[in-house]
Amino acid sequence: MASYYEQKWETMSRDEMRAHQDKLLAEQVRHVYANVAYYRDLMDGKGVKPGDIHGVDDLKLLPFISKDDLREAYPYGMLAVPLSDTVRVQSTSGTTGKRVVAFYTQEDIDLWDRCCARAIVAAGGSNKDVVHVSYGYGLFTGGPGLNGGSHLVGSLTLPMSSGNTERQIQFMTDLQSTILCCTPSYAAFLAETIHEMGLRGKIKLKAGIFGAEAWSEEMRRHIEQRLGIRAYDIYGLTEISGPGVSFECEEQTGMHVNEDHFIPEIINPITGEVLPDGEKGELVFTSISKKAFPLLRYRTRDICVLSRKACSCGRTLVKMAKPMGRSDDMLIIRGVNVFPSQIETVLINCGFEANYQLVVDRVNYSDTLEVRVELTPEMFSDEVRKLEMREREVVDKLKSMLGIAAKVTLVQPKSITRSEGKAVRVIDNRGGKL
Amino acid sequence: MAIDQLSVFVENKQGKLVEVLEALGQAGIDLRALSIADTADYGVLRVIVDRPVDALKVLTDLGFAVRINQVLPVSVDDAPGALGNTLRVLSDAGIFVEYLYAFVAHGEDRAFVILRVADNEGAEKVLRGRGIAIASKEEIYK
Numbered sequence: 001m002a003s004y005y006e007q008k009w010e011t012m013s014r015d016e017m018r019a020h021q022d023k024l025l026a027e028q029v030r031h032v033y034a035n036v037a038y039y040r041d042l043m044d045g046k047g048v049k050p051g052d053i054h055g056v057d058d059l060k061l062l063p064f065i066s067k068d069d070l071r072e073a074y075p076y077g078m079l080a081v082p083l084s085d086t087v088r089v090q091s092t093s094g095t096t097g098k099r100v101v102a103f104y105t106q107e108d109i110d111l112w113d114r115c116c117a118r119a120i121v122a123a124g125g126s127n128k129d130v131v132h133v134s135y136g137y138g139l140f141t142g143g144p145g146l147n148g149g150s151h152l153v154g155s156l157t158l159p160m161s162s163g164n165t166e167r168q169i170q171f172m173t174d175l176q177s178t179i180l181c182c183t184p185s186y187a188a189f190l191a192e193t194i195h196e197m198g199l200r201g202k203i204k205l206k207a208g209i210f211g212a213e214a215w216s217e218e219m220r221r222h223i224e225q226r227l228g229i230r231a232y233d234i235y236g237l238t239e240i241s242g243p244g245v246s247f248e249c250e251e252q253t254g255m256h257v258n259e260d261h262f263i264p265e266i267i268n269p270i271t272g273e274v275l276p277d278g279e280k281g282e283l284v285f286t287s288i289s290k291k292a293f294p295l296l297r298y299r300t301r302d303i304c305v306l307s308r309k310a311c312s313c314g315r316t317l318v319k320m321a322k323p324m325g326r327s328d329d330m331l332i333i334r335g336v337n338v339f340p341s342q343i344e345t346v347l348i349n350c351g352f353e354a355n356y357q358l359v360v361d362r363v364n365y366s367d368t369l370e371v372r373v374e375l376t377p378e379m380f381s382d383e384v385r386k387l388e389m390r391e392r393e394v395v396d397k398l399k400s401m402l403g404i405a406a407k408v409t410l411v412q413p414k415s416i417t418r419s420e421g422k423a424v425r426v427i428d429n430r431g432g433k434l
Numbered sequence: 435m436a437i438d439q440l441s442v443f444v445e446n447k448q449g450k451l452v453e454v455l456e457a458l459g460q461a462g463i464d465l466r467a468l469s470i471a472d473t474a475d476y477g478v479l480r481v482i483v484d485r486p487v488d489a490l491k492v493l494t495d496l497g498f499a500v501r502i503n504q505v506l507p508v509s510v511d512d513a514p515g516a517l518g519n520t521l522r523v524l525s526d527a528g529i530f531v532e533y534l535y536a537f538v539a540h541g542e543d544r545a546f547v548i549l550r551v552a553d554n555e556g557a558e559k560v561l562r563g564r565g566i567a568i569a570s571k572e573e574i575y576k
Contacts, residue, residue: 375443380499382441382550383532384471384478409475412445414497 022055024288091139116149119247127154132177141242184215191226218348254319436504436554438486443499469535
């Protein structure tokens with residue numbers, strides 16, 4: 001029997017949810033138009049007035065907000081309440097350019113915490129659990145979000161933050177952590193270290209809530225098997241609130257969007273046209289309940305699919321598939337769109353672990369892709385022929401999946417730097433080369 | 435009798451091979467024979483050492499991919515045509531040699547040829563049947 005943190009909202013009928021969204025959206029547009037000059041200008045430019053927006057059907061009339069808009073409006077240009085009403089700032093990592101800062105009122109923090117509490121309960125958490133939060137704390141939303149959610153659930157919360165792996169494992173064994181929250185690449189690293197230290201028998205983890213990075217289904221199985229847990233995906237972005245915009249349930253077939261707060265749309269990234277459910281495109285979110293930093297039609301650059309198929313967990317919230325990767329991560333190699341997660345899938349299917357790096361370069365006016373992957377000790381052979389067969393298998397599978405030729409280079413085990421936050425998967429050396 | 439051979443994955447990077455050899459040296463492990471198969475990006479170092487299990491541990495702890503497998507040490511006259519003769523015997527018996535390397539014995543007119551074949555016992559039988567000696571562990575480390 002599934003349990004819920006807020007059953008009313010998580011299992012609400014579609015009609016009721018729609019009525020709720022219609023009402024909040026219309027109010028939100030009035031709030032933003034009245035208080036955010038930057039967005040008011042965008043609406044005026046399109047000839048849209050708050051009175052034109054009666055509900056979700058009218059969403060498509062509103063202008064989009066992109067990351068560039070947020071950079072332009074930095075720092076206070078999108079703030080929709082007086083500073084005296086705000087209590088918190090969070091910020092993006094700035095890995096893809098200038099930082100974005102987001103503001104929260106106390107109510108905004110509370111609803112964000114509730115979204116994270118839903119994710120923890122959906123992963124089997126309760127007040128009997130010990131929730132081990134290894135996301136970074138501070139400006140990054142990962143730590144504060146799961147921390148707040150865990151408090152609401154009533155779980156014992158370990159605010160570990162990221163780094164210091166030995167201390168992480170010591171707390172995990174001494175305090176018997178049951179739910180681990182961190183990035184999937186750090187979960188894989190922790191699993192590896194736990195095995196090396198011979199402590200697999202001493203940990204009591206039952207579930208993990210992993211997000212903030214693109215990861216493949218194969219990596220999920222790998223982590224689940226190495227730690228003996230169920231690994232749940234969680235999605236979010238600072239611009240919309242943080243982790244918990246959507247979360248996975250026990251069915252593990254996509255993430256339920258907390259639609260009572262955030263309305264998702266899928267658009268054609270080139271034309272901006274709204275696509276029907278089931279079609280792949282760019283994910284766009286509209287925040288309908290947050291007050292301090294309420295973004296309307298924010299383009300996430302994540303490519304994914306929405307599904308309204310009934311879920312066995314009983315939640316009626318729309319599900320989004322695991323994003324194929326941020327379009328920021330997407331590489332265009334000889335004109336082909338390549339997501340690191342696709343390459344990861346091939347590597348894991350060929351028996352490698354997810355320890356790899358992609359090196360992109362330009363040689364003689366043409367793009368090159370090198371996949372550097374760690375040889376596992378089990379794979380090593382004294383016969384070069386067998387090692388070359390391993391390489392060729394990956395090359396062939398990449399070719400058939402992506403349609404491009406890649407060079408595969410085997411490297412020594414553990415020679416690729418392990419991350420304790422977001423993994424650096426791509427080294428692009430093409431900058432400025434013809 | 436087949437003996438242990440240690441093989442190590444070595445990236446083609448400055449200092450990598452030195453790292454392996456120094457680690458073995460510091461552990462007091464004696465190298466008896468060595469060969470490297472190299473590709474553009476990496477090499478496979480194959481060594482015959484006096485304490486293969488210790489060597490395996492030393493290198494594994496340093497993060498190297500290492501493996502021990504069995505190879506056949508053949509003892510041949512250090513004379514023209516001797517190695518060719520040995521390989522002819524194997525070839526005629528349909529035994530495929532993956533790779534080989536040779537070294538000369540201390541103070542004797544003999545050479546040892548390390549053979550990597552799929553079936554050590556089968557190869558040993560064929561060679562002995564044609565009067566070709568297989569070296570013992572003791573001879574190798576003498």
